[in-house]
Structures are given as structure tokens and as C-alpha cells.
Amino acid sequence: MSQQRHGSTPGHGAGAVPAFPDLPEATIARLPEYLRALHNLGETGADTVSSEGLAAAAGVNSAKLRKDLSHLGSYGTRGVGYDVTLLIEQIEYVLGLDQRRAVCLVGLGNLGHALAGYDGFASRGFKIVALFDADESKVGEIIHGLPVRHISDLGRVAVEEKIAIGVIATPAGAAQAVADVLVDAGVTSILNFAPCVLSVPSNVDVRKVDLAIELQILSFHEHRKASLTALPGGRSATTAGDQEAVGS
Amino acid sequence: MSQQRHGSTPGHGAGAVPAFPDLPEATIARLPEYLRALHNLGETGADTVSSEGLAAAAGVNSAKLRKDLSHLGSYGTRGVGYDVTLLIEQIEYVLGLDQRRAVCLVGLGNLGHALAGYDGFASRGFKIVALFDADESKVGEIIHGLPVRHISDLGRVAVEEKIAIGVIATPAGAAQAVADVLVDAGVTSILNFAPCVLSVPSNVDVRKVDLAIELQILSFHEHRKASLTALPGGRSATTAGDQEAVGS
DNA sequence: TAGATTGTTAATCGATTAACAATC
DNA sequence: TAGATTGTTAATCGATTAACAATC
Numbered sequence A, B: 001m002s003q004q005r006h007g008s009t010p011g012h013g014a015g016a017v018p019a020f021p022d023l024p025e026a027t028i029a030r031l032p033e034y035l036r037a038l039h040n041l042g043e044t045g046a047d048t049v050s051s052e053g054l055a056a057a058a059g060v061n062s063a064k065l066r067k068d069l070s071h072l073g074s075y076g077t078r079g080v081g082y083d084v085t086l087l088i089e090q091i092e093y094v095l096g097l098d099q100r101r102a103v104c105l106v107g108l109g110n111l112g113h114a115l116a117g118y119d120g121f122a123s124r125g126f127k128i129v130a131l132f133d134a135d136e137s138k139v140g141e142i143i144h145g146l147p148v149r150h151i152s153d154l155g156r157v158a159v160e161e162k163i164a165i166g167v168i169a170t171p172a173g174a175a176q177a178v179a180d181v182l183v184d185a186g187v188t189s190i191l192n193f194a195p196c197v198l199s200v201p202s203n204v205d206v207r208k209v210d211l212a213i214e215l216q217i218l219s220f221h222e223h224r225k226a227s228l229t230a231l232p233g234g235r236s237a238t239t240a241g242d243q244e245a246v247g248s
Numbered sequence C, D: 001t002a003g004a005t006t007g008t009t010a011a012t013c014g015a016t017t018a019a020c021a022a023t024c
Helices: A025-043 A051-058 A062-072 A084-094 A110-116 A119-123 A151-160 A172-184 A211-230 B025-043 B051-058 B062-070 B084-094 B110-116 B151-160 B172-184 B211-230
Strands: A081-083 A101-106 A126-133 A146-150 A165-168 A189-192 A205-208 B081-083 B101-106 B126-133 B146-150 B165-168 B189-192 B205-208
Touching: A025 A051, A025 A062, A025 A084, A025 B211, A051 A062, A051 A081, A062 A084, A081 A084, A101 A110, A101 A151, A101 B211, A110 A126, A110 B110, A119 A126, A119 B211, A126 A151, A126 B211, A146 A151, A151 A172, A165 A172, A165 B211, A172 A189, A189 B211, A205 B211, A211 B025, A211 B101, A211 B126, A211 B165, A211 B189, A211 B205, B025 B051, B025 B062, B025 B084, B051 B062, B051 B081, B081 B084, B101 B110, B101 B151, B110 B126, B126 B151, B146 B151, B151 B172, B165 B172, B172 B189
Parallel strands: A101 A126, A101 A165, A126 A146, A165 A189, A189 A205, B101 B126, B101 B165, B126 B146, B165 B189, B189 B205
Antiparallel strands: none
16 A cells, blocks of 8 residues: 655646656556566566566566556667666666665664664665664664664764665654654655554655554455355355466 | 455355455555554543544544445444444454464564564464474574474474464575465465565465565655755755645 | 534546557 | 567546535
């Protein structure tokens, strides 16, 4: 689901060329998936890829892929497909991945600890530059090469290090206060792992990842499937469904 | 965004009362958020809550909340609001949280280790009952009270322990093989943290959490906001936007 | 009864999809 | 040219929202 409203760019200067494509939220959320698939294809040595091929690799249908890419402009060649390298460059440009963005991580419990060491960040255009925790006994500890600083330094360091994205991995009770400090320090993007709603100004983007919610959604479907098999006309779980790839 | 297609319950037995409400995917994804908000409200001693109040606590607007809840049936009282306890019971029933579901976790690297110790699972209706890894040197290690087993035991144990949900936290290269074993063992719900698309039969639900993708989506918005401030008619990031809560 | 708030309606909006004309 | 595949159109579908009648 989309996680954040964005005021549709109000009143451009008359006649100004829009510096930036106005992409549908659903498209934005899929671009990183296409990018990952393209990187994989590039490693296998492919120079070009058809919408059909890329769509399969990204787990979507080809009409949706072409529609999504058409919002970026016209970077395919009819009869041929898309140039893998060119498309990677285009998507990375739109996603703003041509510049490495500084990330700070707040909260070094179980999850924060794991996030601090997560390879996927560094390998995909992000650099964790600072760690913070409220627990004095953790301050000074070196985690994956970075020292833990006290949360009271967050505001100052966020400005100094030009933090672009703040990741909140604190307990729910502390998350809003951390968000407030981040916002005051000028951070306009927050990734929130705490199970709570954050209140922020409308120019700040928040995305939320809630692991328990993901399980609860799966639980709903388990419940639904169980009730179907129990139903008179219901299809049994083992016979139902054609073998088909997943995604959307 | 929704992550999985669901064949719309085909051909019920004639006249059979549907055992289960057919909820929109977007509604399902919000129910856990409402549930969390309701638990918070319950702890503060509230007996009833209005759609306005609950919506605010869950970060959505009240029309959406009422529409969502109307799909469950009619559990509010006009002029009064919703009974907190009753609504909790209803949502928990629909989400299938009245029965504790057994979860297994595959892949005990950085992230898997953190997930194994994540409180949010146990406290919200799930129980991790087994851990698996391909690395022989990890087998036998006790992590948060559970022994790590070798992945070759996954199929057998998944059946024995009646695993309802498999969580994949392996590297991307191993994820599909793990999914195949889970599916063979009859597991029909998978939460995938590996950055890759899984191919599974259509009766299996997959949800995907990709941390780097979340950052890339935020990066897009950072890029967009930066391009706005550079624009002639653009609003500066610091003056833009009314102070408003986030969500949806 | 008067006030409050739900549940529903209907309009609107955005996303998906199939089909195909454009074009390499 | 013939075959392949994009980019776009238009129809469809699902989700959101404001407004309000129903009703506690």
C-alpha cells in the first residue's frame, strides 16, 4: 500500500519545463524491483531485454511494465527491447541513486543491530553514517565499524553529516520523539520500523515497515484458505490453483 | 502495494452462506493497524471509540475506516462509536489471530538473527517454533532459546510442527529453493526478506519485505523534493506544507 | 427530542490490463 | 519487407472520499 500522501506539485511557474516526471506512486514502488532485475540480467551478460523478459524477472505483467517505463520517457526500441545499461542509468537517475545518500540509524536493539550490518544498504546506494541509541551503556560500542552515539547528539550530527534518511528502529514509545528530532534537523525522509504512526510535516516522507503486520496479513489469508476448504463448495488447498508465478 | 493475487472465490455451492467476508486487499492490510490502535486505546482504559478517534490513532481518515469496518459487518453503535473490546475480538477473528500460528525462520544471518528475537511476533499471535540454516557450523547453536537445525530437516519438521508461515531470510540465491521445500511441506504462507521474486503455486501467499527498496522509494522522494526547490516556481522544502499527520 | 455518529451511497480518482497502431 | 516489440489508448477494475440518511 502506499504509505504517504504527496501534494501534487502545485502551481509550476508558467511554462516551466517540469524538471521531474510526475510518477504514479504505484510505479515508483516498482522501479526498484525493475532495477534489481536489470542488475541481475546485466550480470548474466544480456545487452537488451524485452518488456516480456524484464516483466517476468520482476514478477509483474508486461503491460504494467511498459506502462511504468513509459512514464520515464521513451527508452526502449520497438522491435528490439530495452538497452539494459541505459535503462539502469535512467531508473537510477530517477530514483536519485546517482548520489549516495547518508543514512542514520536510531535504536540498536535486535533489529537495529541487524540493520546496521545489512549489506543491501551499501550495495544499493546508501551509506549508514551514524548510529544512535538512548541507552548510555551502548554508547561508544562499535557496531559493524561505527560507534554508537547518544541520542542527544542526533540533531547536531544529522545536520553535520547531511543525513538524508533516518531509520527508526526504537521501541514504539520512543519513535515519535526521535522523528521530531530528525525533522528539526532537516531530515525529510524516514523509514520507520517501530509499530506506531508517526506525525510529521507534510514535506516529510515516512515509510513504515511492520513485521508483525506482514504476518497478520498472511494469517488472514491462512484463515480464509482454511474456511474455504471447510466450505461445501470450497476447493481443497491441495488441489486448488494452477502452478503460476507470483508477484504483482 | 498489494503483493499477491487471489483468485476471487470461484463458484460457491449454490446458496451457501459465505463463511468468510470477502475483504478488499487494501482493507486487509489496514486491519492490523486498526488492531494495534485499538489495543493502545484499550490500555488507556477507553471502552468505546468513535471512527474519528480510531482513524486518528491509526493514521487514516475516518471515512476510510468506517468503510473498512463496514466490510466486517456492523459492530458500531450510531451516536456512540465502536466498543473497543468487541471490535478487537472481531478483527482478531477475521485475521485468524484467535489461533496461534506456528512460524519457522530460515536463514540466520544478521537479519534472521534479529527476527528470531523479535518480540513483536510472540506478542501478536505468532510463535517461532523452528530455525533453519544451510551453514553446518551454525547448526546446534541456540538462538533466543531455539536450536538451529539444518535446512535438510526443513521439509520434515515443517510437516511435524504444522508450520503455517515460513519466513525466508536467506541470501537471494537460496530463497527459491527454500520456498520450494516449504511449499512441498504444505506451507501456504511465506514472508520473504530475500531481495528476489519467488515463484510459487497460486494457492500460496507470498509477502515480500525489501529494506533496500524502501530506502530507494524514499530516495526518489528526496530527489523529487530537491528538484522542486531548484525549480523557478518551486516551494522551498522548509516553507512547504502544513503541519499534518501522515499515514494512509 | 436533539445531538452524535455510524453505515452506505455515489462520485471521483488512480491503477491495471488487453489490444493495437507505431515503428524499429 | 516481415517479424518483433514498444508506447499508447481506452476500457475496466478497485480504492478513496465526501456527503448524508439512518438510527442510537
